[in-house]
Amino acid sequence: MTKPVHGGNLAWAATIAGCPISAILDFSASINPLGPPDSAINAIQTNISKLRAYPDPNYQELKKALSLSHPPLTSEWILPGNGAAELLTWAALELSKLETTYLVVPAFGDYRRALKTFTANVVEYPLTIGEWKLEKLEIEADTNKGLLLNNPHNPTGMLMELETIVPYLEKFGLVVVDEAFMDFLPPPQLQSLVPLVTKFSNLVILRSLTKFYSLPGLRLGYAISHPERLQKWQKWRDPWPVNTLALCAAKAVIQDQAFQQETWDWLADARPQLFASLAELPGLQPYPGAANFLLVHSQKSVDELQIKLLKQHKILIRDCLSFAELGDRYFRVAVRTQEENQKLIDALAEILK
Secondary structure (H helix, E strand, O other): OOOOOOOOOHHHHHHHHOOOHHHOEEOOOOOOOOOOOHHHHHHHHHOHHHHHOOOOOOOHHHHHHHHHHOOOOOHHHEEEEOHHHHHHHHHHHHHHOOOEEEEEEOOOHHHHHHHHHOOOOEEEEEOOOOOOOOOOOOOOOEEEEEEEEEOOOOOOOOOOOHHHHHHHHOOEEEEEEEOOOHHHOOHHHOOOOHHHOOOOOOEEEEEEOOOOOOOHHHOOEEEEOOHHHHHHHHHHOOOOOOOHHHHHHHHHHOOOHHHHHHHHHHHHHHHHHHHHHHHOOOOEEEEOOOOOEEEEEEOOOHHHHHHHHHHHHOEEOEEEOOOOOOEEEEEEEEOOOHHHHHHHHHHHHHHHO
16 A cells, blocks of 8 residues: 555555554544534434435535624635635636745645646745744735745644735735634634735635544535635536535534633643653654644654554654655654553654663
């Protein structure tokens, strides 16, 4: 079986470890370990009978519920999708029509996939390794150029402040910001561009509902942008990309304030504890992050470390070979429960001795 490019490929991991998929402890996919919330499960079970009918192709109920989460937006500013990845495809199509698209790297591999699909002219703009901050882009103002970045940044975990990004909204013809991990920040720490979307018609924001609410199997995300753009995307894509059960679960979880607070409380304790434990291990240097994962530099080959963790402990970490700027000396780990995090630390300590 070919080694996967993305995290979360448990079939490959189980093959290497020689165990059932259920036995793998997965640190490679940055999914909330506290979910799925009961509100999602109950919504799915309650609405099973709706499978006999097609879903609403305009997703009015979910769009209205999402708009209430992002005041003062109304529903026409929101478009649900089959995961943020589907919506990224349409953003990439628009970027491909511009003269140049600037891509902040290292970057999630699906960005290149989407841009390459439409033969976009891509210029990569690298972050400074070790500092992980976005310096001023030395680019002349040009409305025929686009910018694609994510915040918090994957894989570094860096959080860009609003004042860092806003100047680019005034410079580029189209700015696409992937905020897939923004929900992991409690409201006082948010640096979301959503409040600015009505001011800048050239802004597209992509959001995920699968990572925070632990629903990657349902494939659900949404885009926020000017209504004219979203109406165009709706015409481009296949009908009914979001299934009925995903719609029901999404409407339930975005109102689940108890689960949201539980997640913020858990992460506030678990992330610094995992960071400190990783920093104490020989040959490892974790980087501070704002999301539910940590990027770690290793003095030893991560490819070897990953295989040993699987074979000896049935633990899967995310190598960074798909990030060309990082390679075999970096890995990324999700923040999981305290007990699970300790299993990872104990396993790494044994291997790194």
